[in-house]
Amino acid sequence: WTAAEGSRCTGGRPQRLFTFLGDLSYPLYAVHYPLMYLFYQYIGFPSPQVTMADVWPVALGVVAVSIAVAVVAMYCYDKPVRRWLSSR
Numbered sequence: 001w002t003a004a005e006g007s008r009c010t011g012g013r014p015q016r017l018f019t020f021l022g023d024l025s026y027p028l029y030a031v032h033y034p035l036m037y038l039f040y041q042y043i044g045f046p047s048p049q050v051t052m053a054d055v056w057p058v059a060l061g062v063v064a065v066s067i068a069v070a071v072v073a074m075y076c077y078d079k080p081v082r083r084w085l086s087s088r
Contacts, residue, residue, distance in 0.1 A: 028070035
C-alpha cells in the first residue's frame with residue numbers, strides 16, 4: 001500500500017525511494033531464501049537448540065546481510081542484465 005501510494009509522487013526523494021525499493025524487491029526475494037536456510041540450520045529448525053535471546057542478533061544480521069547482498073546483486077547483476085536484455 002505504501003509503495004502504491006508513493007507511486008503517485010512525481011520526482012524527488014519519495015519517487016527515488018519507492019523506485020529503489022521496487023527494484024530491490026526481486027533480488028531480495030532471490031537471495032533471502034538461501035540465507036534463511038543457513039539461519040534455520042544455525043537454530044536447529046524444526047526443533048530449535050538455541051534460546052530466543054541467542055537468535056535475535058543473528059536474525060538481525062541475516063536481515064542486514066540479505067539486504068546488502070540484494071543491493072550488490074541488483075547493481076552488479078540484475079540491472080546490467082535487464083539493460084542488456086532491453087537493448088536486444
